[in-house]
Amino acid sequence: MLATQARREVNFYDLCQFAWAGSALNNASQGLLPGVSGPIGVLLLLVSIAVLTVCFDRGRFWLQWWRRHQARHQQWRRLLEAGPTQARHQLEDWDLAIGSGEPLLQAAGLIAPLLGLIGTVLGLMRVLASLGPQLVLPAGASLQGYGQVLLSTALGLIISLVATTGLCLNQGLRHWQIARLERQLARQFESERP
Numbered sequence: 001m002l003a004t005q006a007r008r009e010v011n012f013y014d015l016c017q018f019a020w021a022g023s024a025l026n027n028a029s030q031g032l033l034p035g036v037s038g039p040i041g042v043l044l045l046l047v048s049i050a051v052l053t054v055c056f057d058r059g060r061f062w063l064q065w066w067r068r069h070q071a072r073h074q075q076w077r078r079l080l081e082a083g084p085t086q087a088r089h090q091l092e093d094w095d096l097a098i099g100s101g102e103p104l105l106q107a108a109g110l111i112a113p114l115l116g117l118i119g120t121v122l123g124l125m126r127v128l129a130s131l132g133p134q135l136v137l138p139a140g141a142s143l144q145g146y147g148q149v150l151l152s153t154a155l156g157l158i159i160s161l162v163a164t165t166g167l168c169l170n171q172g173l174r175h176w177q178i179a180r181l182e183r184q185l186a187r188q189f190e191s192e193r194p
Helices: 003-019 024-030 038-067 069-082 084-098 102-131 144-191
Strands: none
Touching: 003 038, 038 069, 038 084, 038 102, 038 144, 069 084, 069 144, 102 144
16 A cells, blocks of 8 residues: 555656656756756746846845935925825835835745755655665666755755845835834924924
């Protein structure tokens, strides 16, 4: 019974590998990510592209934020003079614009290591299946390729590190700027009270 169940799992894995073998995305992931292939390789490739895109977008946003400092400061002064309602609405709009992409970075920081771990487990299953029931290295075989099963875990951790770093930087800058604007708003309307 146990041998039949293990054979079904290996056959399911072989079926997944066969289904992805002819895929163009699998071929692209194999060329870009040596040692990481199949559906996990494709998912890691897509997550890494999404993370790099969001991090690049956040970097571009903050660069524009600092370049437009004078114009934004003048707009903020006009809104403060107009009243608290308009200033609060603008503050909420800026907060939404600054926080764009944070949910994706947070999800990627959690999902990428798990995808990497799944890739490693599937790779280990493939290695163990190639060793046979006696778990003996075939004659003349090299151990050099067996270390590649850990590449998906390393890649997942690297993607997670980039996503988490981008998220923390954006959140830190976001809290700093919004708190500064809220202090100015509070000071402006405290001074106007009789």
